[in-house]
Amino acid sequence: MSVTNPTVHVVDDDTSFLAAISRLLRASGFAVKTFSSANDFLAQCDADSPGCVLADLQMPGMKGFDLQLALAQTRNPLPIVFLTGHGDIPSSVRAMRGGAADFLEKRAPKDKVLDAVKRSLARDTCERESRTRQRDLRARFDALSKRELEVLAHVVQGRLNKQIAGDLGIHERTVKLHRTAITTKLRVQSVAELTRLTLQAGMFTASRPTFPKGQ
């Protein structure tokens, strides 16, 4: 678990603007790192450190949207706020569809810019926590053996030990042993909690669970 301060990563090819915006952010109390191109940023960015990205939409080389796509592929996608010199509706729509936290003109009011940065940092924290929880949960379930998973599937359906034993062709006592192992490994007290946790982890659903987006 990282304990570093959240950092605002500013990506813009215009060094003059890059310097100005980083000054403003630093003066407003944020930790700032500047990159003059999207490739630079992707090369240096540490996926485990919290923060957000403030990127120019129109850059030579890798464009803002490509950066957005590349970020989404990483383990811990940082929220991205787009800045543009001259905004138009189609690109703003595209940015928001791609999951951008915000889309602002370079000359947008200061408060709007700072708000957007704060919001995306909060979003990052929140997403990061939920992802950590999820990962932890999955790790617990991964500890279960194949037989234990089979028994679990029956248990969350509300079936009795006797029925489970009949279905799986094992002794009722063995089922009880498996249940004890399951509750120990998953650190739960009751069947109700077991069922809630199973749902949360997205076990036994048709598709693999997706990580929740947004708050």
Add this chain to the structure above:
Amino acid sequence: MSPITIIWSMIAAACLTLAVINLLVWCRSRTAWANLFFSLTAASIAVFTFFELWMMRAETPEEFGTAMRWAHVPMLFWLVSTTWFVRFYLGAGRRWLAWAICGLRTLSLLPNFFLGQNLNYHQIIALRRIPFLNELVPIAEGTPNPWILVGQLSVVLLVFFVADASVTAWRRGDHRKALMVGGSIEFFLLSGLGEAVLVFWGDVQAPIVFSLPSLGMIAAMAYELSHDVLRSSQLVLQLQARENELRESEERMTLAAEATNLGVWIRYLKRDEIWATESWRALFGFAKSEPLHLDRILQRIHPEDREPVRLALARAIEGEDSYEMEFRVVRPDGQTRWIASRGRAEFNGESYPILTRSVSLDITERKQAEQETHLLRQEIAHVGRVSMMGQLASALAHEINQPLGAILRNAEAAELFLQHASPDLDEIRAILADIRKDDQRAGAVIDRMRGLLKRNKLDARPVEVGELVSDVIALVRADAVARQLKLDVDVRVDLPPVCGDRVQLQQVLLNLILNGMDALNGASGRDRLVSLTARLNGSQTVEVAVSDTGHGIPADKLQHVFDPFFTTKPNGMGMGLSISRTIIEAHGGMLWAENKNGGGAVFRFTLPTTDEVPSE
């Protein structure tokens, strides 16, 4: 019965049969005069046979004389009808000779009936019987009638007439006809004449038997005529074969037409009937066996196109003979299709129309593509017109927002730094330096923009005025067609090239032409015309004029039309003429507007030729 009676009766019967047949032919086809005269010829021989038989059966000289006298009547008919048969059948022979023959022969009837016993004998004294075909037949003895010369002269003339006609026919190439008809008649005439001469002037003892040799002549003539009948029946067969071929080729044509989705329709004007191929019916949405009528077809045509189509069809029949048009068809299922049609009227002889024949083709897809292209062109034109402003504005926004944004953020940061208890003055100095730098950057952007339109930035090259004009005309032609106005271009071919930026000059021309077209928007009538002329003005200037036939420019606005943002159009930007003038002046020329005497406005601009490059 005696052989003579049998033979003569048979001759008469044969002749009568032929006469009746040919008379019937003539009744069917009243222009077959040759058949009529042949019929008369054969009939007169049949009658003559009767008198000949009477003569051979005569008991007394008086009876013999009377029979001979009356025999001259069928003789007259025979001569006249033979003459005219030759005239009509061979299509030759001198007409005056024919009339002379008829006249003389008719004249010879006078001495026949009034002078002497008959034309041959002044007086028959006795009859002498001589053996002929196992019988004794009478021949006359008496004084010859000198008037017989008149009759014989007519026969001699006939000999000449037939000879002359045959030679003419022969020369024309009708060898067989000349030989068969002319030859047989001549043979008969000469043999008959010879016998007559021998009998009357010589001392030969023989009965006068005209009918026997005449049978040969009749046979030859009949053969010839029947040959014609035979040939015409062969022609009928050939015609049928041709018709079959024609039908087959028509079928093949239809098949080919169907394969290419061409619809064919034929309108028979006299019967007021319309025939159409299946694919044509499909084009217009008619069922297979649905009866077609012009009114119903016109009903299928889009109301806006109906009248032009009706007019084109009417004009084709009135003698313009062919037409070509494009129109919309609204099918019963509600579908609208574009049809291209091409047709022709066919005339009987000189000017009487029989039918119209047309092919139709579905061109909906092409039309749609055209319309799309047209829209695209309009878009291009529009973009072209506003692009200078638009590009300028967009580029300005992009380029200037960067430094402006940086200035803003720097200033905001500085404010925040100053709020600290001990502001970092170095940082603030750096910020101020950056603000100054960004301000200069923004200024430089504006300077560069302004410089873009300046003369020294022109991409000046030799430009052919003709090419320049045709490029722009190609762009607006479809627009002009859509707006139903005429575009007239008159560019002198010997113009020297001008010096300038091709794209910018195109922009000016496009602007002026589109303005001219817009000026015609309210105008109606047939003289909706935008004309473009280019000519040499002096030796080193080309003058281009774009004029329209609209309402012209109100006098009080004439001097403002080049002002920026001045416009008379509801959604105009008022930049076109202003930019155009800037461009032309940058090229070292002038652009000005005038009103024409006859109404409408004319915009003229001048450009120096390459000999006189504008120098900075």
